[in-house]
Amino acid sequence: MAKPKKSRNSAPDPSVAARLPWQPSAPPLATALLISFAALLLRALVSVGPYSGQGAAPKFGDYEAQRHWMELTLHLPSSDWYRNTSDNDLAHWGLDYPPLSAYQSRLHAHLINASLPDAVALRSSRGFESQESKLLMRWTVLSSDLILFFPAALWFVWAYMKDGVGGSGERREGWTWLLAMVLLNPCLVLIDHGHFQYNCISLGLTLGAIAGILSRNELVAAALFSLAINHKQMSMYFAPAFFGHLLGKCLKRKYPIVEIMKLGFVVLGTFALVWWPYLHSYEAAMQVISRLAPFERGIYEDYVANFWCTTSVLIKWKRLYAIKPLKLMSLSATILAFLPSFIQQVKSPSNLGFLYSLLNSSFSFYLFSYQVHEKSILLPLLPASLLALHEPHLHGWFTYYALFSMYPLICRDQLLLQYISVLGLFVLIYYSPGGNYGKGMKISSGTMAVLSLPLLCSILLHTVYLQIEPPKRYPFLFDALIMFICFSQFIILTLYTNYKQWMLDFHPRPVGSKKDL
Amino acid sequence: RPQRAQTTPHPVRPLQISNWTTAPMAATSSPSTAAAAMWAFAAAACVKLLLVPTYRSTDFDVHRYWLALTHALPARQWYTDASSEWTLDYPPFFAYFSRLLSLPAPFVDASLVDIPVPAAPPSSAYILYLRLTVAFSDLLLLASILLLARDARRRQRPFLALLLVLWSPALLIVDHIHFQYNGFLMGLLLLSLHFLEQGKDLAGGVVFAALLCSKHLFLVAAPVYFVYLFRHYCCGRGLARGLGRLVLMGAGVVAVFAMAFAPFVYYGQMQQLLSRLFPFGRGLFHAYWAPNFWVFYIVLDKILAFLLRRLGFSIEIPEASFTRGLVGDSSPFSVLPKVLSRLLSPFYPREEC
Numbered sequence: 001m002a003k004p005k006k007s008r009n010s011a012p013d014p015s016v017a018a019r020l021p022w023q024p025s026a027p028p029l030a031t032a033l034l035i036s037f038a039a040l041l042l043r044a045l046v047s048v049g050p051y052s053g054q055g056a057a058p059k060f061g062d063y064e065a066q067r068h069w070m071e072l073t074l075h076l077p078s079s080d081w082y083r084n085t086s087d088n089d090l091a092h093w094g095l096d097y098p099p100l101s102a103y104q105s106r107l108h109a110h111l112i113n114a115s116l117p118d119a120v121a122l123r124s125s126r127g128f129e130s131q132e133s134k135l136l137m138r139w140t141v142l143s144s145d146l147i148l149f150f151p152a153a154l155w156f157v158w159a160y161m162k163d164g165v166g167g168s169g170e171r172r173e174g175w176t177w178l179l180a181m182v183l184l185n186p187c188l189v190l191i192d193h194g195h196f197q198y199n200c201i202s203l204g205l206t207l208g209a210i211a212g213i214l215s216r217n218e219l220v221a222a223a224l225f226s227l228a229i230n231h232k233q234m235s236m237y238f239a240p241a242f243f244g245h246l247l248g249k250c251l252k253r254k255y256p257i258v259e260i261m262k263l264g265f266v267v268l269g270t271f272a273l274v275w276w277p278y279l280h281s282y283e284a285a286m287q288v289i290s291r292l293a294p295f296e297r298g299i300y301e302d303y304v305a306n307f308w309c310t311t312s313v314l315i316k317w318k319r320l321y322a323i324k325p326l327k328l329m330s331l332s333a334t335i336l337a338f339l340p341s342f343i344q345q346v347k348s349p350s351n352l353g354f355l356y357s358l359l360n361s362s363f364s365f366y367l368f369s370y371q372v373h374e375k376s377i378l379l380p381l382l383p384a385s386l387l388a389l390h391e392p393h394l395h396g397w398f399t400y401y402a403l404f405s406m407y408p409l410i411c412r413d414q415l416l417l418q419y420i421s422v423l424g425l426f427v428l429i430y431y432s433p434g435g436n437y438g439k440g441m442k443i444s445s446g447t448m449a450v451l452s453l454p455l456l457c458s459i460l461l462h463t464v465y466l467q468i469e470p471p472k473r474y475p476f477l478f479d480a481l482i483m484f485i486c487f488s489q490f491i492i493l494t495l496y497t498n499y500k501q502w503m504l505d506f507h508p509r510p511v512g513s514k515k516d517l
Numbered sequence: 518r519p520q521r522a523q524t525t526p527h528p529v530r531p532l533q534i535s536n537w538t539t540a541p542m543a544a545t546s547s548p549s550t551a552a553a554a555m556w557a558f559a560a561a562a563c564v565k566l567l568l569v570p571t572y573r574s575t576d577f578d579v580h581r582y583w584l585a586l587t588h589a590l591p592a593r594q595w596y597t598d599a600s601s602e603w604t605l606d607y608p609p610f611f612a613y614f615s616r617l618l619s620l621p622a623p624f625v626d627a628s629l630v631d632i633p634v635p636a637a638p639p640s641s642a643y644i645l646y647l648r649l650t651v652a653f654s655d656l657l658l659l660a661s662i663l664l665l666a667r668d669a670r671r672r673q674r675p676f677l678a679l680l681l682v683l684w685s686p687a688l689l690i691v692d693h694i695h696f697q698y699n700g701f702l703m704g705l706l707l708l709s710l711h712f713l714e715q716g717k718d719l720a721g722g723v724v725f726a727a728l729l730c731s732k733h734l735f736l737v738a739a740p741v742y743f744v745y746l747f748r749h750y751c752c753g754r755g756l757a758r759g760l761g762r763l764v765l766m767g768a769g770v771v772a773v774f775a776m777a778f779a780p781f782v783y784y785g786q787m788q789q790l791l792s793r794l795f796p797f798g799r800g801l802f803h804a805y806w807a808p809n810f811w812v813f814y815i816v817l818d819k820i821l822a823f824l825l826r827r828l829g830f831s832i833e834i835p836e837a838s839f840t841r842g843l844v845g846d847s848s849p850f851s852v853l854p855k856v857l858s859r860l861l862s863p864f865y866p867r868e869e870c
Contacts, residue, residue, distance in 0.1 A: 045567035417645075421566040428560050 039183035070109035148204030226270035248349030305486035337364030358383035588619035657704035730777035
């Protein structure tokens with residue numbers, strides 16, 4: 001590492017007179033801590049804003065759901081958490097995440113109970129809202145973020161730089177920007193600390209698993225990923241990537257069966273540990289599983305930029321088919337969509353290919369799976385931010401449209417100010433003077449011209465959505481337009497990333513021939 | 518250490534081990550200071566936007582009232598109106614500034630310019646508008662920083678120091694949470710200092726006079742300015758030229774003060790204005806102690822009160838005591854005499870800006 005320049009005694013180098021704070025060769029640990037603090041500040045500031053369903057009696061929103069789960073898990077025995085009882089009315093925000101979410105709710109409930117028992121009192125605290133409880137609840141998310149997501153991000157960047165994902169070392173000096181891109185994920189900040197959810201836990205565990213794979217601790221990675229699945233079943237979107245990559249790696253080893261069995265033991269052991277209270281009977285386990293996969297809600301809900309919802313403008317899926325054939329269709333479409341990246345990883349696993357395959361498999365689930373929420377765009381967004389150094393344009397483009405696809409949700413939650421501010425900060429950091437956005441693929445001017453059209457439309461739609469009333473015949477016209485634009489961009493993106501992953505096999509990255517001094 | 522031959526200005530990056538990375542990278546030249554300063558201001562602006570829904574102190578109501586006051590009433594009544602407890606206690610240029618801010622206000626929320634101020638809590642449009650005025654007035658701070666940054670290299674002033682003014686946490690907390698308008702006042706101060714650095718003493722003096730007419734707290738810097746300008750601008754050029762310059766500087770300052778105070782001299786309200794600007798009736802201290810020398814006086818008073826009470830004297834605890842957070846006209850001291858306001862007025866370091 002170059003020695004830090006001591007410019008105190010000599011005149012500052014005129015060519016670097018306008019260095020921004022992170023540009024000098026500052027010690028890496030301090031810089032990483034500073035970036036983490038800045039990310040924490042951003043989260044704390046967004047937390048000041050409103051949460052989902054604030055003041056919206058009687059149903060409220062995700063905030064009330066999380067508070068209700070804390071109330072349930074604190075006072076009821078674990079056998080009652082997923083069952084409809086007199087104390088647990090499943091119609092009012094019943095638990096629909098796997099047991100690890102429930103354990104996490106219980107832990108947070110203990111903390112809140114210690115300071116403000118009224119907020120989590122059984123039955124009487126329904127719809128409880130106060131400044132103190134908001135502060136405490138926000139702190140549970142902030143602390144979960146700090147404990148899980150931040151260390152995972154730091155580990156990931158460290159592992160990424162150590163092994164030089166992609167072979168050559170030409171990306172080495174971009175690590176501060178990469179860390180900022182991972183930690184400053186606008187959608188994650190707005191959803192977790194604005195709307196109020198705990199995606200940071202499952203994404204943090206997944207990120208830890210990814211970092212584990214990059215640093216060749218596969219058993220740890222398998223355990224962490226199993227925990228992630230047990231926190232939110234949507235983490236299964238990444239399962240094909242993990243499975244394909246690990247399978248490919250195992251097959252290349254001396255005793256593949258032993259390796260696979262080791263991984264299998266770790267995964268099964270983790271699952272057994274988490275599901276322990278429900279393993280005593282088949283009914284108990286099925287009770288939980290039926291809550292996790294509510295097929296009766298239909299193939300799509302509201303307006304989400306995935307295949308089924310977008311094409312439903314032309315082909316009315318819900319009217320043409322019953323639930324069972326639709327389930328089958330979405331399953332096969334999803335499998336077909338992630339099959340290419342899966343096969344590529346099984347054939348030739350590599351760290352870079354693994355990151356691409358994460359993006360591809362989560363995208364395929366987002367586009368074709370059953371009952372996808374608009375918040376699930378967070379899942380493909382994570383590997384996109386991890387690939388920020390390799391695909392800076394893709395990352396910026398994708399983040400913008402992911403945010404845009406959540407715009408109606410943001411407006412409903414009155415988080416517009418936070419949206420503008422977080423998007424502004426993201427754009428500033430992305431284009432930070434002396435940053436890395438200029439690298440990567442050069443985009444031709446023709447492509448730029450084509451891409452700028454949906455961009456302009458989206459900017460226009462931002463204001464139109466707020467100010468103009470939609471026509472009476474089509475009250476959701478603008479939501480549909482937003483969905484359509486985002487879907488078109490997502491399709492282009494996923495085709496591109498699938499192509500890139502396949503091309504990895506045919507254009508091996510040039511090995512760095514220069515050595516360290 | 519091997520000397521790197523740099524053909525393009527290239528900031529040193531962490532983990533850079535050698536200079537073999539220049540080829541595959543796009544030309545990322547070091548940003549100009551102006552671009553970096555504007556970038557930093559934009560980042561601070563995003564943070565200021567996030568601070569809109571945070572806590573507002575009574576200073577928010579103060580400025581809301583002044584905005585309505587300067588819009589709804591003629592200048593004759595600005596310093597005499599008592600429809601609210603938050604009477605105008607800044608010099609006239611700040612009142613003119615409030616007037617300026619009140620011009621777009623009716624389009625945002627008509628109740629913004631009602632006198633007397635409605636008792637209802639402010640609407641979110643209202644809050645957003647006022648918060649944005651603070652953020653916009655910070656543009657003056659940015660302008661001064663840009664001017665200072667132009668000279669930074671020559672004066673060996675690290676750019677980071679200038680950035681930290683834009684990102685100053687104290688300024689963010691006081692201006693954008695507590696709610697005040699110190700950003701643009703600091704901008705005026707820095708502008709004046711920039712002029713002095715450039716040797717344009719007359720301009721610097723005039724800008725400082727304007728600053729004094731915006732917030733008289735900056736009087737604390739007046740002695741320094743006076744001595745510097747006298748020594749640097751007037752002295753050392755012979756008696757005639759020096760006197761001429763003194764007159765010129767004096768004329769400039771007087772002109773600025775005249776622009777500010779002339780209408781109120783005409784209305785015969787100077788006494789009222791001064792009593793509003795320097796409310797000695799409030800006493801030596803504010804409800805919240807500033808960490809200054811007079812703390813010793815307070816502590817001494819408390820110790821004496823305690824000892825004398827122990828010895829059997831009956832010492833009253835005053836209503837406006839220092840630990841109760843109340844202000845009033847009665848003496849807040851138990852034992853020691855209330856410090857005579859008129860005698861010690863130049864030393865009044867009231868922490869309330």
